[in-house]
Amino acid sequence: MTPEQLALRDxxxxxxxKHSDVxxxxxxxxxxxxxxxxxxxxxxxLPIPEQYGGSGAGQEETRVALEELGRxxxxxxxxxxxIVAQALLATxxxxxxxxxxxxxxxxxxxxxxxxxxxxxxxxxxxxxxxEVTTTVATAxxxxxxxxxxxxxxxxxxxxxxxxxxxxxxxxxxxxxREHTPTMDLTRRxxxxxxxxxxxxxxxxxxxxxxxxxxxxxxxxxxxxAARALELTVEYTKTRVQFxxxxxxxxxxxxxxxxxxVLVETARSAALAATDEKSAAVAKVYCSEAFFKxxxxxxxxxxxxxxxxxxxxxxxxxxxxxxxxxxGSPQVHLARLARSVP
Amino acid sequence: xxxxxxSSTLEFQAEVRSWLAAHVRPLSSMDTAPGFEEHRxxxxxxxxxxxxxxxxxxEFGGRDAxxxxxxxxxxxxxxxxxxxxxxQNGIFLLAPTLFAHGTEEQRSRxxxxxxxxxxxxxxxxxxxxxxxxxxxxRSTAVRCDGGWLLxxxxxxxxxxxxxxxxxxxxxxxxxxxxxxxxxLLFDLRAEGVTVRPINQLDGEPGFAEIFLDDVFVPDRDxxxxxxxGWRVAMSTAGNERGLxxxxxxxFLAAAGRLxxxxxxxPDPALRDRVVDAWIGAQAYRLHTFGALSNPPSxxxxxxxxxxxxxxxxxxxxxxxxxxxEGAPGWRDGWLFSLSGPxxxxxxxxQRNVIAERLLGLPR
Numbered sequence: 001m002t003p004e005q006l007a008l009r010d011x012x013x014x015x016x017x018k019h020s021d022v023x024x025x026x027x028x029x030x031x032x033x034x035x036x037x038x039x040x041x042x043x044x045x046l047p048i049p050e051q052y053g054g055s056g057a058g059q060e061e062t063r064v065a066l067e068e069l070g071r072x073x074x075x076x077x078x079x080x081x082x083i084v085a086q087a088l089l090a091t092x093x094x095x096x097x098x099x100x101x102x103x104x105x106x107x108x109x110x111x112x113x114x115x116x117x118x119x120x121x122x123x124x125x126x127x128x129x130x131e132v133t134t135t136v137a138t139a140x141x142x143x144x145x146x147x148x149x150x151x152x153x154x155x156x157x158x159x160x161x162x163x164x165x166x167x168x169x170x171x172x173x174x175x176x177r178e179h180t181p182t183m184d185l186t187r188r189x190x191x192x193x194x195x196x197x198x199x200x201x202x203x204x205x206x207x208x209x210x211x212x213x214x215x216x217x218x219x220x221x222x223x224x225a226a227r228a229l230e231l232t233v234e235y236t237k238t239r240v241q242f243x244x245x246x247x248x249x250x251x252x253x254x255x256x257x258x259x260x261v262l263v264e265t266a267r268s269a270a271l272a273a274t275d276e277k278s279a280a281v282a283k284v285y286c287s288e289a290f291f292k293x294x295x296x297x298x299x300x301x302x303x304x305x306x307x308x309x310x311x312x313x314x315x316x317x318x319x320x321x322x323x324x325x326x327g328s329p330q331v332h333l334a335r336l337a338r339s340v341p
Numbered sequence: 342x343x344x345x346x347x348s349s350t351l352e353f354q355a356e357v358r359s360w361l362a363a364h365v366r367p368l369s370s371m372d373t374a375p376g377f378e379e380h381r382x383x384x385x386x387x388x389x390x391x392x393x394x395x396x397x398x399x400e401f402g403g404r405d406a407x408x409x410x411x412x413x414x415x416x417x418x419x420x421x422x423x424x425x426x427x428x429q430n431g432i433f434l435l436a437p438t439l440f441a442h443g444t445e446e447q448r449s450r451x452x453x454x455x456x457x458x459x460x461x462x463x464x465x466x467x468x469x470x471x472x473x474x475x476x477x478x479r480s481t482a483v484r485c486d487g488g489w490l491l492x493x494x495x496x497x498x499x500x501x502x503x504x505x506x507x508x509x510x511x512x513x514x515x516x517x518x519x520x521x522x523x524x525l526l527f528d529l530r531a532e533g534v535t536v537r538p539i540n541q542l543d544g545e546p547g548f549a550e551i552f553l554d555d556v557f558v559p560d561r562d563x564x565x566x567x568x569x570g571w572r573v574a575m576s577t578a579g580n581e582r583g584l585x586x587x588x589x590x591x592f593l594a595a596a597g598r599l600x601x602x603x604x605x606x607p608d609p610a611l612r613d614r615v616v617d618a619w620i621g622a623q624a625y626r627l628h629t630f631g632a633l634s635n636p637p638s639x640x641x642x643x644x645x646x647x648x649x650x651x652x653x654x655x656x657x658x659x660x661x662x663x664x665x666e667g668a669p670g671w672r673d674g675w676l677f678s679l680s681g682p683x684x685x686x687x688x689x690x691q692r693n694v695i696a697e698r699l700l701g702l703p704r
Contacts, residue, residue, distance in 0.1 A: 233700045248703040250689075253696035260695050261644050268628035281623050284616075330613070337616045 053102030070223025151190030184321030372545035384458025415590035431462030465509030650681030
């Protein structure tokens, strides 16, 4: 990390240490702490150039921030808004960027409905993806998309049909959005129904956005996995049985050592995710690493982890929710199987 | 992260690739007497092309290659299916120790002949009663006129059946366990040395027992200070566990062969394991490239060691499951992969290191 990225990491971490209260945030109507989100936007965690009202951060900086948000499981519309910012920048359309990016930089929630382009490494629609179809002549959109990040909250809505990228006014009658109750309470998801929704075409859809989204999610997963392991290590240093901290028992030590190997290699995979192949590798590897760490977090904590009060279940549920988000490891593994080497 | 190569590295890569394409041919097992000499000859040819020790300084036969260039060399080397390195113990284990703790005289006397394969080195760490608990070793070196006399027994000494010289730790006192040990070099053909080859599970003697009965070692073959052997040995132990022993190139090549194998024998039930193994090799590569500016050493090398040794087993097991019984090309590699979690410090010891020194768990 550059010195600037380290400073950003420290700033975000210290903000979250002081102000992130996950349990309180998920009880709010929107599922996240709006004041905290405003402070995060002030720090400059969104990948928006200064000319569009942003901090000049890029994808790398956003990934640093996402890793921190992952550590604490803090609900915030960063992943969704950052993906939209990248999609807008990719259009190269200065008018659109000038109109929408400053609002996003100020904290307006934005989200993208996109095909979790899972069938091919290029652009074949996925089996489990909503059929969003385009009537090109009228630029009206039809279809239903599930599991849209912050889909019911977003004031800025972009839609991709796998070919083109559109801007859609979420307030119009042709757009109906429903909050989706999720097992992972720290992640806000919605179903978006489009019925003859009028849309403005912004440009061609680029599969680069998928890769950026996968890389960003991987960073968040690594942060959460790393923190889950830290909490587990701390717990086993203090929990005493047979007159000794249970972390001194080799049977447990070796399990945690294996988790450390997994987290460190997952971090490398997430950091190196720059293109189609490495982003898919990162999604598979980091999802599976986080599954494993979260499952072991539960086992190594013992009975306390089975309680609602303890955070282990939040990590466990986040692991499984984020594993499915943007396509499960199996889906990306199948995609890699077709394109390897 | 930018993984693209600069122009001088690309040039180096092209040179290595074309040289290997022109020179690589299959050799007999290095664990047979004729195969050992074939491998020694191969080292001489590598050295003549200045490719045997690319990361060393030029004055000792190297090219001062950067770590990145060394990784590139390794990728090319394994992709070409080039022979195993019979000189591995010397060039990857003893040499870094001499660079860190040896004298100028030792470096100029020992390294050039090591680089040419003229002297092949074996390691002599373990003893029958000192395996994972290496600090309990009992072999001694007793002061004599002009040097030391070695007494005791070493075992699991890789390459010792046919090698020329060996390096190891000996008790010179005073003190117990990690104290009072000295790092010494000795000649495997010296008077008083008996080498008894041990056949490995593939039937060939890849390692040996060494019996030492008042074997003379001159003072010039003491590495580092008397009594400081543990520190001298451990300061470069990370080399064995980490990158240099098993670079990503080895596993990338094996993963590539595995994918080819799957193409010829597609078994949908094994597809995910094939891709998982391929992903593992990619992850190891990204991990090492990510660590270029700060190569894993000390306890961090333990992370690497656990990862590559288990990846190697998974790669070979998947290949064998694809091929069933008709897997002669993979069988030897599979048998060898079983030793990965054991040699260079067992994975159980590595996990202790990770748990205690990286995670801070109590002893």
